[in-house]
Amino acid sequence: MRVTTLLLALFLLLPSTALALDTFPAEEMEPVDSKLKVAVGDTAPDFALTSTEGKTVRLSDYRGRNVLLSFVPASWTPVCSDQWPGYNIALELFAQFDADVIGINVDNTPTQWAWERAMGGLDFPVLSDFWPHGAVADSFGVLRSDGMSERALFLIDKQGVIRWIHVSDVNTRPDLAIIVKALEALPE
Amino acid sequence: MKRLARTTALIATLCLLFAAAAQASEPFPDLNISGTLTADDKAYLGLAPETESFALSDLEADLIFVEVFSMYCPVCQRDVPVIEDLYYAVEDQGYRPGLALLGIGAGNSQYEVDFYKKKYGIRMPLFPDADYVNHKKVGSVGTPFYLLLKKEADGTLTTLFVQEGGVQDKDAFIKKILKLAATAD
Numbered sequence: 001m002r003v004t005t006l007l008l009a010l011f012l013l014l015p016s017t018a019l020a021l022d023t024f025p026a027e028e029m030e031p032v033d034s035k036l037k038v039a040v041g042d043t044a045p046d047f048a049l050t051s052t053e054g055k056t057v058r059l060s061d062y063r064g065r066n067v068l069l070s071f072v073p074a075s076w077t078p079v080c081s082d083q084w085p086g087y088n089i090a091l092e093l094f095a096q097f098d099a100d101v102i103g104i105n106v107d108n109t110p111t112q113w114a115w116e117r118a119m120g121g122l123d124f125p126v127l128s129d130f131w132p133h134g135a136v137a138d139s140f141g142v143l144r145s146d147g148m149s150e151r152a153l154f155l156i157d158k159q160g161v162i163r164w165i166h167v168s169d170v171n172t173r174p175d176l177a178i179i180v181k182a183l184e185a186l187p188e
Numbered sequence: 189m190k191r192l193a194r195t196t197a198l199i200a201t202l203c204l205l206f207a208a209a210a211q212a213s214e215p216f217p218d219l220n221i222s223g224t225l226t227a228d229d230k231a232y233l234g235l236a237p238e239t240e241s242f243a244l245s246d247l248e249a250d251l252i253f254v255e256v257f258s259m260y261c262p263v264c265q266r267d268v269p270v271i272e273d274l275y276y277a278v279e280d281q282g283y284r285p286g287l288a289l290l291g292i293g294a295g296n297s298q299y300e301v302d303f304y305k306k307k308y309g310i311r312m313p314l315f316p317d318a319d320y321v322n323h324k325k326v327g328s329v330g331t332p333f334y335l336l337l338k339k340e341a342d343g344t345l346t347t348l349f350v351q352e353g354g355v356q357d358k359d360a361f362i363k364k365i366l367k368l369a370a371t372a373d
Contacts, residue, residue: 082261
């Protein structure tokens with residue numbers, strides 16, 4: 001039964017670009033399964049994580065730039081595979097607000113590397129929060145009880161202060177329009 | 189061993205379920221489409237100036253090429269030049285106004301569709317399907333999903349061509365669509 005369940009899950013989690021856009025059944029995943037540990041106005045917790053390019057990326061390296069920090073639950077899942085490629089073509093739009101994108105999930109770097117290649121490459125850093133498992137997600141309060149992260153967005157300003165937080169239903173991709181609205185609301 | 193057999197049967201059943209999307213030479217459900225309709229879109233689709241939403245069967249064209257896409261889908265992004273070339277081939281080779289192209293953004297809002305259209309300078313009309321309503325009618329297909337539809341005399345729609353997934357050979361794809369359009373009764 002366990003094998004059947006695993007294979008069923010794998011089938012449902014195939015990237016939507018190859019098959020259907022169905023997401024993991026909502027009844028199997030609580031829309032939100034964590035409690036935020038940060039709030040708008042807080043200084044974002046700094047981190048140092050490894051990118052798929054093998055570089056160490058620190059949030060504090062981005063002081064002087066706005067940052068859209070995007071947590072997604074898992075590689076190779078339909079909604080996640082459809083989220084970051086969209087951000088990739090919107091990088092110029094975000095740049096109009098002096099904003100860079102950083103993507104994080106809790107998978108290890110080899111998994112992320114293969115996934116990124118399958119998506120055709122991404123022009124923003126994809127960081128692994130694999131070990132200590134989910135520590136960065138946990139520091140923001142978006143680590144789910146199953147070890148995945150929420151589908152969460154944090155907009156961090158040039159001084160490192162959190163200006164907007166959006167924790168989506170994990171089964172749903174947030175509309176690009178709400179991100180742009182948050183960017184427009186950033187202080188000059 | 190029994191477990192493996194059960195698992196294989198389950199996967200096969202799921203595959204069949206997902207394969208229940210539109211097939212060529214089959215009736216196709218009429219789709220109701222809404223979203224921002226520019227004057228250019230209305231002129232291209234042969235819709236009255238006061239039109240706010242429409243069904244595929246309302247279009248002036250008897251042949252309709254539909255792309256189910258998503259701005260988030262990297263294969264759709266990669267295929268944009270193919271569909272643009274098809275758009276211009278249809279224009280240049282005398283297939284208008286009998287053949288119209290349009291796109292439906294599965295799970296995409298109006299903002300996302302507008303962004304995608306502007307980002308790539310896409311000419312064919314694109315419409316949102318934020319709640320996946322039309323996507324479900326088509327069969328919850330993967331994106332991109334390409335269709336060539338024929339409007340019959342009674343207004344019903346028949347599929348002449350169906351493809352799920354990206355275009356591998358641009359010239360062959362365009363040639364096939366145009367040949368089907370040219371030979372449709």
